[in-house]
Amino acid sequence: MEVQHWIDKGYELIINFGPKVLGAILIWIIGSWVIKLLLKGVEKGMKKGNYEISLQKFLLNLISWTLKVVLIVVVLGTVGIETTSFAAILAAAGLALGLALQGSLANFAGGVLILIMKPFKIGDFIGAQGVEGTVKEISIFNTQLTTFGNQLAILPNGKLSNDNIINYSSEGIRRDAITYGIGYDSDIKLTRDIILKLVNEQPEVLQDEGKQPMMVVTELADSSVNLSLRFWAKNEDFWGLHWKFLEEGKIRLEAAGIEIPYPQRDVHLIKES
Template sequence: MELQNWIDRGFELIMIYGPKILFALIIWIVGSWVIKMLLKGIQKTMERGNYDVSLKKFLVNLINWALKIILIVVVLGTVGIETTSFAAILAAAGLAIGLALQGSLANFAGGVLILIIKPFKIGDFIKAQGVEGTVKEISIFNTQLLTFGNQLAILPNGKLSNDNIINYTSEGIRKDAIIYGIGYDSDIKLTRDIILNLVNEQPEVIQDEGKQPMMVVVELADSSVNLSLRYWSKNEDFWGLHWKFLEEGKIRLEAAGVVIPYPQRDLHIIKED
């Protein structure tokens, strides 16, 4: 008799929950398929938009988990489980995590912003937060730079995304300005001719219209007349030309008798009787 009661009770539960479980199973299968199709569409959209690989993976995983959590809540509600408290627990947990990880979330938001806007890319030489270096890696939370001395600088993306950034290599070419100080008795025209001849001998210097090399007087200083050499070059030729013009320019100016002064002081000794 007791066995029959258990059988009847089991049959009753099957009749009550069986359709709900079956319906929930159908929702799970269909929902999983829809999520899969949505993720494929999102991935194709990101590929067409040329999103960064790390950003693409992170966003796809984030959307995948968010959609699956929503699907789980819907399935639990279909079975008859109260989901209000479950949603409240998730909201409370999210708030607690957010408060505990404010700095990390700021870096995360900054990383997403950097990877979307792309103010720089791996291999660019930039200056930010007082640090200059070549971008080695861009992650969600920080950006790594290799400085000129080959030190690794790690910059948090939260501050980096809100700071001024100078990207020296994004345009492909750079303009230099080298100052030559000559004595007041030296010939300005001769100095200009010597330096511009040196510059024009270098095939790496860009000679396009509007970007021709020029040399102008920029300051009448205390002990020198300062002339500035302006020229354009490709990024990969920039430093080689810069160092060459400093060294070879000095050699040629001195050979031509142009005086390159340096600060001096006259000392007058007064003898008292």
């Protein structure tokens, strides 16, 4: 009788829960297959969009775990387990985690925006948050720059994505403006001819239409007449030309007798009787 009792119980369990278990298993198999298809589609879309590798991996993992959690909740509900409390616990845990990691989440969101919008890429020379340097690495939470002095600057992506960013490399060419101050008695035309001759001797200086070198008077200062040299050059030639024009320009101006004054002030002494 006791054996028969347990056999009856077994039949009852099979009849009551068998279809639910089979349904849960079927849902798990089909759901896992659908998740794999979705992930493959998302991965193809991100590759076509030329997303950064780090962003692709992170988003794929995030989507995968989110879908698996949803699938687990559905499977548990199919078996007959109450999932309302489970979902509430997950929501509360997510809220608590979000409050605890506000700064990190802001950096994460900023990193996603930077990797998607691509205001700069690795190798670009940028200026942001008072720092200038070459982009060494872009991660989800921060961006690393190598400064001119070879220091490593780490900028949080949250602030970086909301700050002004100057990308010096994106256009491929740059325009410079070098100021030469000459004395009031010096010849402006001669100064312009000397500097422009120096500039036109350099094949690296761009001479395209609309980008020809020019030199204009920009200020009648207290101690000097200031002229500004404007020229265009490729990024890789920019600094070499900048430094050369500063040094060689001064040498040629002095050789031609052009005065390059320094700030000075006349002092008149009044003798009291």
